[in-house]
Amino acid sequence: METVALALQDDHTNDLVFRAAAGRNSEIITGKRIPDGTGLTGRVIREGQGIVVPSVRQEPAYSEADKLGGIEMRAIAIAPIQSQGKVIVVLEAINPISGTFDPDALVVMTGLGSLAGTTIQNAELFEQLQRAHQHYRELFEDSIDTILITDWNGKVLEANRQAATLSGHAVGKLHSMHIGELHDVNWSKTGLNFDVLKHSDGCSYEASLRRADGGTTPIEVYARRAEFDDTDSIQWILRDITARKELDELRDDMTSMIFHDIRSPLGNIVSSLEMMSGLMPVDETLNSMLNIARNSTARIQRLVNSLLDINRLEAGQQILD
The missing domain is CATH 3.30.450.20 (PAS domain)
Structure with a gap:
């Protein structure tokens, strides 16, 4: 055999990309692409069956895509390499030195392809696993x-x-x-x-x-x-959580300060109401309004004291009666 080449399908474009070649013009073949579905290789992938073409000149399906950059082809055998029911690789044998392919050439290529398919699939799975490990490692470190x-x-x-x-x-x-x-x-x-x-x-x-x-x-x-x-x-x-703790402490300090600041004017209001009670003439309506004001301020005082007690409890302080 003058040349043997191995092509893998690109996962993104489904084009065939020749990854390895041996023999005459192998350096030209490596890296060449065959667009998805074109030429003899496209037929092999669609049908999942290998073909032997004794004379490419007499083969209507032979196209420019199969020529691989101008290599002179006289005869070609193409065998699909399958894994899990899907063609993943194509193996090409170009120009047998004897001039014709042996009757069992395709059988041999298919057998080799089956072995290679398992190996290639395992290699791809290993590479995916390595990429996943690397990705996890980068996430871990970063x-x-x-x-x-x-x-x-x-x-x-x-x-x-x-x-x-x-x-x-x-x-x-x-x-x-x-x-x-x-x-x-x-x-x-x-x-x-x-x-x-x-x-x-x-x-x-x-x-x-x-x-x-x-x-x-x-x-x-x-x-x-x-x-x-x-x-x-x-x-x-x-x-x-240093920043969160500092923010919580600042919030607690501000809350405590606000409650303490409210208590002082409340005390003044209570004192003023008591003074007004002693100076006001006896009047049922005025006394009723004064009692409403007293009760309201008393409720506000109890609420402020309760909030202060809660604040002390959250800070781990004891509540003194």
């Missing part, structure tokens, strides 16, 4: 959240760049640490020995991350069961 992967004993197996940034520990150092060294695990949420995580969709809670410099950072923890590099593991997402 996440703005701290992500840690631990085994079921809590030992850190993997840590992304943000984990090193937030904790102050080098990635290598993190790999030698236990998750409990970085924060106090809420065992009531995760279960002892992480038993809850084994049978649930995960859990979340707030904690403090212990940094390398001795300080702490408030974090929100989300833990769940995950598979990482084919290993049953626990994924920990630690989100820095």
Whole structure:
């Protein structure tokens, strides 16, 4: 055989692209494209059956698309390589040295094609798996959240760049640490020995991350069961909530300040009402209006005091009678 060539279908255009060739003019063939559905190869793909053309000059279906850049073709055999019922590759044998193809040439090519089809399909699946792993790895490393992967004993197996940034520990150092060294695990949420995580969709809670410099950072923890590099593991997402905590503290301070500021003018109003009560002449209508004002201010005072008590409770302070 003067030349043998292998073409794969492009997933996007369905064109045939020659990926490998051996023999005469092989360097010209590699990279050539045959548009989808054209020429003899198009017929082979449509019908899923190989063909042998002893003389291309006498074959009406032979077209410019089959010439592969001006290669002189006298005879050609084309065999489809199938996987899962779909033609994925075409194998071409061009110009037998003896001048004619053996009667069993197509059978041999089809047999070789069947073996090659399985190998190629497995190679494509492996490549897809590698791409998926790479994509996951990039997402893992580029996440703005701290992500840690631990085994079921809590030992850190993997840590992304943000984990090193937030904790102050080098990635290598993190790999030698236990998750409990970085924060106090809420065992009531995760279960002892992480038993809850084994049978649930995960859990979340707030904690403090212990940094390398001795300080702490408030974090929100989300833990769940995950598979990482084919290993049953626990994924920990630690989100820095410093800004949220500061905002909550500012809100509480402002709320407390507003309530305290309301109490002072309310006290003045109550005092003024009492003074007016002593100066006003005895009049049923005036006394009724004065009582309404007293009751309303008393209700406002009770409401403000209740809100202040709630604010103290949220801050962890005791309420004094």
